[in-house]
Amino acid sequence: MENMWLECIRCHKKFPWNTVIYTCDQCGALLDVKYRFEEPNPESWRGKPFSVWRYENFLPKVREKVSLNEGGTSLYKCDRLAEKFGIKNLWIKNEGENPTGSFKDRGMTVGVSLAKELGSRTVACASTGNTSASLAAYAAKAGLKCVVMIPSGKIALGKLAQAIMYGAIVLAVEGNFDQALNLVEQSSKRLGLYILNSLNPYRLEGQKTIAYEVIEQLGEPPDAIILPVGNAGNISAIHKGITEWKQLGLIEQTPRLIGIQAEGAAPIAHAYKKKKREVTFIENPETLATAIRIGKPVNWEKALRAIYDTNGAAETVTDEQILQAQKLLARTEGIFVEPASAASIAGLTKILDAGLIDKDERIVCITTGHGLKDPDTPIRTCEKPIQVKPDPEIIEKVLQ
């Protein structure tokens, strides 16, 4: 694949595409996948169904695609929710509709395909839950061994159930996500495990297709895309996608990228608010949105680039605001998402109040994971079922 290579985002050192490497050996920064693209012809993909591989012109060429039909998620026009916020043009891109219930599947179809292409036998990740569920499924499909390391007792039950059912070796690490990721990196060096966290640049290639689908489903780029941020891979991936299409002349306008973090785990939002180019990590991140309970986001540098380059923003929300937004979305639009996903909706209110977007702009919120991943939260926070005897008179009384 002479038209593709890896390149350091800071010192621009280049590496052959098939080097198993996650950070630059010269300066320590992350890598991007770079391509010499051929002249793009939209007709070559317009007839294909919406999916990650619809955009294969912009993805690594692999001999075997490890796919579970990921991508092609709905973009819902949400007029009832928009009315609550006093805005007109609001859409939700519901990534919970992916095969394992989160956007991670877009990354894994490309990442696990690359793992096969490179001849890896065992894939590994640290995870706040969704990455482990997704990797376990794609490793099963590919016939690869899978090791996942999760912060013990700190991931939602549905996600744990998935990883176990798909047959991964699940290690519950006595520590938080950041410590688990560190452990995966060290173990990878010792044991030759192929890492599929979002520091792997190939994973982000799959995730950039969220941007392409949104643009094609809307017929043009929106003015702003709002999404939850944890390890900050997704915002970086979406930025890469829109930047490549802009450079290729496929779009003129680029949307502003707005990242939302939970107040107790918000190093990137804090850096943005101080207009800094570096982040101060948080040692003990806390939030009930366990998917984004991350204090040392590996993609911080790519994420700040995404925010500053697009004239975007970053904001924090409290756990209370996340829970309210989760309910509001379910009860106005019929879309049930996990708490981390609801951060994008909670953030929308704050972003509007701060005047960071205008009320007539076209806004897309990305909901990243399905609500059934974390059944404990609604059971704890919503109304309890009303216990009744099987008697129509009682039903009449209760419903009056």
Ligand SMILES: Cc1ncc(COP(=O)(O)O)c(C=O)c1O
């Ligand atoms: C549901 C959900 N939303 C958001 C995120 C954050 O994504 P990123 O780590 O790419 O910022 C995650 C990551 O685990 C997630 O599972």
Ligand SMILES: [Zn+2]
């Ligand atoms: Zn470098």
